[in-house]
Amino acid sequence: xxxxxxxxxxxxxxxxxxxxxxxxxxxxxxxxxxxxxxxxxxxxxxxxxxxxxxxxxxxxxxxxxxxxxxxxxxxxxxxxxxxxxxxxxxxxxxxxxxxxxxxxxxxxxxxxxxxxxxxxxxxxxxxxxxxxxxxxxxxxxxxxxxxxxxxxxxxxxxxxxxxxxxxxxxxxxxxxxxxxxxxxxxxxxxxxxxxxxxxxxxxxxxxxxxxxxxxxxxxxxxxxxxxxxxxxxxxxxxxxxxxxxxxxxxxxxxxxxxxxxxxxxxxxxxxxxxxxxxxxxxxxxxxxxxxxxxxxxxxxxxxxxxxxxxxxxxxxxxxxxxxxxxxxxxxxxxxxxxxxxxx
Numbered sequence: 001x002x003x004x005x006x007x008x009x010x011x012x013x014x015x016x017x018x019x020x021x022x023x024x025x026x027x028x029x030x031x032x033x034x035x036x037x038x039x040x041x042x043x044x045x046x047x048x049x050x051x052x053x054x055x056x057x058x059x060x061x062x063x064x065x066x067x068x069x070x071x072x073x074x075x076x077x078x079x080x081x082x083x084x085x086x087x088x089x090x091x092x093x094x095x096x097x098x099x100x101x102x103x104x105x106x107x108x109x110x111x112x113x114x115x116x117x118x119x120x121x122x123x124x125x126x127x128x129x130x131x132x133x134x135x136x137x138x139x140x141x142x143x144x145x146x147x148x149x150x151x152x153x154x155x156x157x158x159x160x161x162x163x164x165x166x167x168x169x170x171x172x173x174x175x176x177x178x179x180x181x182x183x184x185x186x187x188x189x190x191x192x193x194x195x196x197x198x199x200x201x202x203x204x205x206x207x208x209x210x211x212x213x214x215x216x217x218x219x220x221x222x223x224x225x226x227x228x229x230x231x232x233x234x235x236x237x238x239x240x241x242x243x244x245x246x247x248x249x250x251x252x253x254x255x256x257x258x259x260x261x262x263x264x265x266x267x268x269x270x271x272x273x274x275x276x277x278x279x280x281x282x283x284x285x286x287x288x289x290x291x292x293x294x295x296x297x298x299x300x301x302x303x304x305x306x307x308x309x310x311x312x313x314x315x316x317x318x319x320x321x322x323x324x325x326x327x328x329x330x331x332x333x334x335x336x337x338x339x340x341x342x343x
Contacts, residue, residue: 047059048062049062054110056108056109056110057108057110057112057116060108060120061119061120061123064120064123064124064127064149065123067127067146067149068123068126068127068130071127071130071134071142071145071146072130074139074142075130075133075134075137075142078137078139080133080134080137081133083133088129091129091132091133091136092132094125094128094129094132095162096124096125096128096150096154097154097155097157097158097161097162098121098124098153098154098155099153099154099155101114101117103155104117104120104153105117107152107153120153124150124153127146127149127150128146128150130142130146131143131146131147131150134146167298167317169302170298170299170301170302172302175194176194176195177192177193177194178192178193178299178302178303179191179192179299180193180295180296180298180299180302181295181298182290182291182292182293182294182295182296182297182298182319183291183294183319184283184287184288184289184290184291184293184294184319184320185283185286185287185290185291185320185322185323185324186282186283186287186323187280187281187282187283187284187287187288187290187291188280188281188282188291189278189279189280189281189288189291189292189294189295190278190279190280190295191276191277191278191292191295191296191298191299192276192277192278192299193274193275193276193296193299193300193302193303194274194275194276194277195273195274195275195303196272196273196274196275240275240276241261241275241276241277241278242276242277242278243278243279243280243288243292244278244279244280248261248262252285252288252289254285257285257286257288257289258289260289260290260293261289261292261293261296263293263316264293264296264297264300264311264314264316265296265300267307267310267311267314267316268300268304268307268310268311269307270300270304270307274299274300274303276296276299278292278295278296280292290320293316294316294317294319294320297311297316297317298317301317
């Protein structure tokens with residue numbers, strides 16, 4: 001009975017290697033056997049981001065950051081970085097047309113969130129800044145290298161998109177006349193500007209374009225008061241402004257409208273230098289005078305590039321976006337309400 005109990009409880013006893021049926025072989029005797037072939041070797045990861053959720057994205061981001069670091073090191077070796085703040089502000093404004101989030105995700109074969117897309121765009125913008133510095137410094141090799149990287153992430157229609165907001169240059173014909181288009185509210189003005197032909201050919205270019213102070217006053221008075229005679233003052237080249245084949249004072253009887261048209265010419269100091277012919281359509285006198293001033297300012301900036309900065313600071317080269325607000329249903333006008341009546 002006890003023997004049976006011991007046989008059933010053999011599992012409670014410990015067996016040592018010397019107690020097994022197989023003989024013990026020391027490890028030193030197994031050196032001639034290659035157990036490495038029996039073991040399955042794990043393949044080495046292709047990249048450090050192999051175990052991440054988006055290895056393609058992080059691989060591309062790592063390569064972009066490496067390129068950014070190399071460009072920074074190259075510019076630092078040329079003593080171009082760190083760049084002072086005033087020098088960084090003097091760089092041309094950066095205007096890029098990167099691909100959108102969806103297209104960038106297709107390129108990287110990964111679904112991008114807004115934060116990951118913004119992270120890539122920040123690196124690309126910094127690369128574009130370094131390219132501008134290399135372009136200004138004349139480092140062509142670094143500039144082309146960065147350009148080869150950034151153009152992979154640009155839109156296919158980047159040139160069309162970047163040119164969409166730029167103003168079209170004024171058209172000049174074979175006689176030196178410019179043609180511009182001005183707009184304001186619902187009015188539009190087609191403006192032709194013709195340089196005044198001076199009778200004396202020996203005068204300098206500056207005297208031909210900008211008259212004397214007395215001539216300027218005479219020209220301004222002749223524009224605002226065409227009925228006043230100026231024949232006694234000698235031959236003065238007075239600028240003529242014809243609107244719809246009528247003189248300026250005849251077409252715009254309100255002095256404020258005439259002053260609005262003359263304002264860009266006075267601001268540029270070019271009274272008596274150009275003859276102006278315009279065709280205006282649509283709107284009222286206020287809108288037509290504003291459209292005419294817009295077209296004149298664009299034409300003067302084309303003829304005299306030196307005054308473009310003055311006209312731009314005066315906001316005469318941009319179209320005034322203010323329009324009449326539309327009438328709302330249920331209201332008397334755009335915002336005026338009807339009088340409330342209780343009964």
